[in-house]
Amino acid sequence: MNKNIRWKVITILAVLVVFSGLGIYPIVASQYGITSPGWLMDKQLKLGLDLKGGVHLVLKVETEDALRFETQTEMERLREALKTANVNVSSLTQPSATQFRVEGVPPEQDALFRAAATAAETNFERSASSGGSTFTMKQSVQVGLRADAVTQARQTIERRVNDLGVAEPSIAQQGANGDEILVQLPGVTDVDRAKGIIQSTGTLELKIVENGPVSTREELLTAGKVPEGMEILPGVSDTSQGGAANTVYYLVRTVAAVTGRDLRSARPTLDENNLPAVSFTLNNDGAARFGTITQTNIGRYLAIVLDGRVQSAPRIEGRITADGRISGSFTQQEVQNLSLVLRSGALPARLTYLEERTIGPSLGADSIRSGVIASVVGLMLIVVFMAIYYKLSGINAVVALLFNLIILLGLMAYIGAVMTLPGIAGFVLTMGIGVDSNVLIFERIKEELDANRGVRAAINAGFSRVFLTLLDTHISALIAALFLIQFGTGPIRGFAYTLIIGLASNLFTSTFVSKTLFELALGRRQQVATLSI
Numbered sequence: 001m002n003k004n005i006r007w008k009v010i011t012i013l014a015v016l017v018v019f020s021g022l023g024i025y026p027i028v029a030s031q032y033g034i035t036s037p038g039w040l041m042d043k044q045l046k047l048g049l050d051l052k053g054g055v056h057l058v059l060k061v062e063t064e065d066a067l068r069f070e071t072q073t074e075m076e077r078l079r080e081a082l083k084t085a086n087v088n089v090s091s092l093t094q095p096s097a098t099q100f101r102v103e104g105v106p107p108e109q110d111a112l113f114r115a116a117a118t119a120a121e122t123n124f125e126r127s128a129s130s131g132g133s134t135f136t137m138k139q140s141v142q143v144g145l146r147a148d149a150v151t152q153a154r155q156t157i158e159r160r161v162n163d164l165g166v167a168e169p170s171i172a173q174q175g176a177n178g179d180e181i182l183v184q185l186p187g188v189t190d191v192d193r194a195k196g197i198i199q200s201t202g203t204l205e206l207k208i209v210e211n212g213p214v215s216t217r218e219e220l221l222t223a224g225k226v227p228e229g230m231e232i233l234p235g236v237s238d239t240s241q242g243g244a245a246n247t248v249y250y251l252v253r254t255v256a257a258v259t260g261r262d263l264r265s266a267r268p269t270l271d272e273n274n275l276p277a278v279s280f281t282l283n284n285d286g287a288a289r290f291g292t293i294t295q296t297n298i299g300r301y302l303a304i305v306l307d308g309r310v311q312s313a314p315r316i317e318g319r320i321t322a323d324g325r326i327s328g329s330f331t332q333q334e335v336q337n338l339s340l341v342l343r344s345g346a347l348p349a350r351l352t353y354l355e356e357r358t359i360g361p362s363l364g365a366d367s368i369r370s371g372v373i374a375s376v377v378g379l380m381l382i383v384v385f386m387a388i389y390y391k392l393s394g395i396n397a398v399v400a401l402l403f404n405l406i407i408l409l410g411l412m413a414y415i416g417a418v419m420t421l422p423g424i425a426g427f428v429l430t431m432g433i434g435v436d437s438n439v440l441i442f443e444r445i446k447e448e449l450d451a452n453r454g455v456r457a458a459i460n461a462g463f464s465r466v467f468l469t470l471l472d473t474h475i476s477a478l479i480a481a482l483f484l485i486q487f488g489t490g491p492i493r494g495f496a497y498t499l500i501i502g503l504a505s506n507l508f509t510s511t512f513v514s515k516t517l518f519e520l521a522l523g524r525r526q527q528v529a530t531l532s533i
Contacts, residue, residue, distance in 0.1 A: 002523065005516065005519050005520060005523055008512070008516040008519070009516065009520065012403070012512075012513055012516060015403075015407065015508075016403060016406060016407075018410065019406055019407045019409070019410025019411065019414075020406050020410065021040070021410070022040075022043050022409075022410040022411075022413045022414050023045060023406060023407075023408075023409030023410035023411075023412065023413045023414075024406065024409060024410075025040070026040060026041050026043060026044035026045070026413065027044060027045065029041065030044060043413045043414060044413060045409060045412055045413040045417075045419055046186075046413075046416065046417070046418045046419065047186065047368075047418065047419055047420075048170075048184075048186055048418045048419060048420030048421070048423065048494055049170070049184045049185070049186045049359060049420070050359065050367055050420055050421040051367050051368050051371075051419060051420060051421060052186045052187050053186070053187065053359045053360050054184065054185045054186040054187050054188045054358075054359055055183075055184070055185045055188045055191050055194060055195075055356075055357070055358055055359075056182075056183075056184050056355070056356070056357040056358075056359065057182070057183040057184075057185075057195070057198070057353065057355065057356055057357075058174075058180055058181070058182055058183075058353070058354045058355035058356075059180065059181045059183065059198070059199070059351040059352065059353055059354065060175075060179060060180050060181075060351065060352045060353075060354050061149055061150045061153045061179045061180070061181065061348075061349050061350075061351060062349045062350040062351070062352060063145070063146040063149045063150065063179055063349055064097050064349070065149075065348070065349035065350050066145050066146065066148070066149035066348045066349045067097045067098050067137065067142060067145055067146070068094075068097040069348075069349075070123075070137070070141075070145055071094055071096075071097060071098055071099065071100055071137060072094055072100075074100070074120050074123065074124060074135070075092055075094055075100040075135075076229070076254050076255050077119065077120070077255075078092070078100075078102070078116065078117060078119075078120050078135075079092055079228070079229055080229075080255065081116040081117075081119070082113070082116050083229075084116075085112050085113075085115070085116045086112075087105065087106075087109045087112050087113050087116060088104075088106060088109070089102055089103065089104045089105050089113075090103050090104025091103050091104060091228075092228070098136060098137040098142060099134060099135065099136050099137070100134075100135050101132055101133070101134045101135070102117075102132050102133050102135070103131055103132035104131070104132065105132065105133070113133075117133070117135075120135055121135075123137060123138055123141045124136060124137055124138065124141075125137075125138055146179070147178070148348070149348040149349050150173060150178060150179050150181070151173075152347075152348045153181060153347055153348060153349065153351065154171060154172075154173055154181050156347055156348075157171055157181060157183060157198055158171050159343070160197050160198060160340060161183070161185065161194075161198070163340045163343065164185075164188075164194060164197065164340070169183070169184060169185050169186070170182065170183070170184040170493075171183050171184075180354065181351075183198065186418075191358060193333075193337070195353075195356075196337065197337055197340060198351070199347075199351050199353075200307070200337075200347075203259070203260060203305075203306070203307050203308070203347075204259060204260035204263065204280075204304075204305070204306055205256035205258070205259050205260070205305040205306075206256060206257050206258040206259075206290070206293075206302055206303070206304055206305070206324070207252040207253050207254075207255075207256050207257060207302070207303045207305055208252065208253050208257060208293065208297055208300060208301075208302060208303070209250050209251070209252050209300065209301040209302065209303050209313055210227075210230055210251045210252060210253065211250070211251040212235075212248065212249055212250035212251050212252075212313075213235060213237065213248035213249060213250055213310075213313065214248060214249055215246070215248060215249075216249065217232055217249045219249070220232050220249060220250075220251040226251075227251070229253065229254055229255070230251055230252065230253060230254060231251075231252060231253075231254050232249055232250070232251055232252075233249070233250050233252055233303065233305060233308060233309065233310050234247050234248070234249055234250075234309055234310065235247070235248050235249070235250055235303070235309060235310030235311070235312075235313065236248065236309075236310075236311075236329060250303055250310050250313060252303045252305070252310075256305075257289065257290060257293040257302075258282060258286050258289060258290045258293070261286075262282050262283055262285060262286025262287075262289070262290075263280055263281070263282060263283070263286070263343075264280075264281045264282060264283045264286075264322075265280065265281045265343060266278055266279070266280045266281075266338075266339045266343050267279055267280075267339055268332075268335045268336055268339050269325065271325065271327040275327065275330070276330045276331060276332050276334070276335040277325050277327040277330065277335065278325065278330075278335055278338050278339050279323065279324070279325045280323070280324050280325070281322055281323055282321075282322050282323075282324070287321040287322040288321075290320060290321060290322075290324075291319055291320065291321040294316050294318070294319050294320040295319040297316055298316050298317070298318060298319075299315070299316065300315075300316055301313045301314065301315055301316070302314060302315075302316050304324070306338070311327070312327050367421050367424075371421065371424035371427075374424070374428060375424065375427060375428055375431070378428050378431055378432075379401075379431060382398070382401065382431060382435050383398050385435075386398055386435065386438075390442055390533055391532040391533060392532035392533075393442055393445075393518075393531065393532055393533035396438075396514055396517045396518060396521075397434075397435065397438035397442070397514065399513075399517060400434070400438065400509045400510060400513045400514040400517065401431060401434045401435065401438075401509070403509045403513050404430065404431075404434045404502070404505050404506050404508075404509040404510070405427075405430070405431070407505040407508070407509065408427070408430060408498070408501055408502050408505045411501045411504070411505060412497070412498065412501055415501075417494075417497045417498070417501065418494055418497075419494065419498070420494030420495070421494075422492060422494050422495035422498075423494040423495055423497070423498040424498075425495055426494075426495040426496070426497075426498030426499040426502060427498055427502070429499060429502070430498070430499065430502030430503075430505075430506060433474075433477070433502065433503065433506055434502075434506045434509065434510060437470050437506060437507075437510035437511075438510055438514060440466050440469060440470065441462050441463055441466050441470075441510065441511075441514065442462070442533055444461070444462040444465055444466045445458050445459055445461075445462035445531070445533060446533060448461045448462055449531065449533075455522070455530070455531045456522065458531070459515070459518050459519075459522075459531075463511060463514075463515050467511060470507065470510065470511065471507070474503045474506070474507055477499065477503055478500060478503055481496040481497075481499045481500045481503070482496070482500075484496035484499075485497070485500075
């Protein structure tokens with residue numbers, strides 16, 4: 001064996017050992033309970049939802065909520081600005097998700113009103129009428145808020161799912177209006193917990209209590225109405241003394257001192273009664289505002305509001321800046337879930353379920369079994385065809401094909417790609433592409449032999465003259481696969497990833513490995529008169 005062939009053989013064996021160790025050994029070790037290093041088992045090929053089982057959800061983002069929230073926020077900002085400017089108006093109302101109306105501006109204070117409303121006119125158009133002004137959200141702002149709401153919802157769901165520890169989830173936007181989110185969670189068994197965490201709004205607000213707690217909502221009304229700039233929120237009475245929990249009501253300011261957007265972190269902890277609670281830390285801006293609010297309201301109560309419900313209302317004993325705690329009648333699991341939701345951020349709008357499917361692991365096992373059978377049958381048919389049609393050279397192609405499949409499995413495991421049912425289809429297609437490459441090369445070798453060229457010269461010519469053709473076909477298939485990744489969803493992407501990796505490994509095995517096998521077979525023969533092809 002000359003030095004050139006020796007290094008080729010060493011290279012092929014090294015590639016074979018590395019990728020069989022990454023792609024095949026972890027599967028065998030897991031199947032038979034063989035103890036192996038953790039870093040190696042972490043590289044085990046991951047299975048998608050259709051093979052492993054799990055949850056498939058399609059959720060719709062109610063983007064109207066984001067518009068309504070922005071309109072309400074702007075209206076309350078204007079209310080505060082009018083109070084600061086001492087402009088007395090009769091009412092501020094919100095007739096729709098994109099409009100709010102101001103009525104009863106005194107004529108002599110119209111200039112002050114216009115000055116206070118300047119900030120609102122950045123995103124809203126003001127139209128004056130007899131008796132008041134209507135502020136309508138600009139169309140461009142509406143489009144932007146809807147798009148941002150969907151994007152933020154998707155990113156929030158991604159963070160929550162990642163904290164859940166789901167391996168290789170698939171989360172993507174879809175739908176005609178782009179307001180639907182596809183969520184696939186392979187291997188998830190606690191479906192209710194996953195749905196609860198994904199759909200939980202997770203809105204945290206800290207608000208100054210004006211009155212309460214009281215036992216009925218009516219006790220907080222003034223002349224039968226909720227005072228302007230205030231809202232009534234339900235809560236739970238203190239149960240630290242062992243009494244039964246009762247619903248109570250608080251009158252709080254509508255504008256929150258601090259919201260969940262100001263959170264830096266949230267973590268499970270225990271309160272002063274050694275009960276489960278959640279501690280949180282604010283960012284610099286939130287801490288500064290919280291410090292100012294608490295300093296000016298010492299002796300009053302601070303409502304800690306989660307998703308529109310007062311969890312606790314501690315007394316402000318002094319200035320508080322960065323750290324706080326949410327206590328209540330929580331279980332340990334609820335504290336874990338709440339910490340996760342708060343860390344991942346609040347959803348900008350409600351989510352409604354359009355579709356829900358649970359795929360059991362037994363169905364996934366059936367899919368794996370069917371896929372393996374299809375792959376084995378396809379491989380056997382290829383072996384029979386190549387052995388009959390190309391004789392001993394067909395065995396060369398089969399060996400190269402086996403190398404191709406081993407490298408394919410190893411590469412998929414190494415980069416963390418997910419094998420799905422369409423991925424198995426890509427696996428079978430890779431076998432067909434591999435055989436097609438060898439067919440092109442072998443037919444070219446036969447043409448060279450028919451032209452009375454020597455065996456070695458025919459082999460060299462066959463591989464060198466077909467290489468550009470193979471490169472063209474592989475690049476064409478690669479471009480198609482890239483489009484599938486760009487515009488496809490989870491299962492389609494699984495097929496595309498498998499195809500791309502298969503194209504790369506096939507180009508290596510059909511040219512480098514197959515030619516090395518020819519050179520190895522002919523290397524010790526001085527004269528080669530014929531070739532079994």
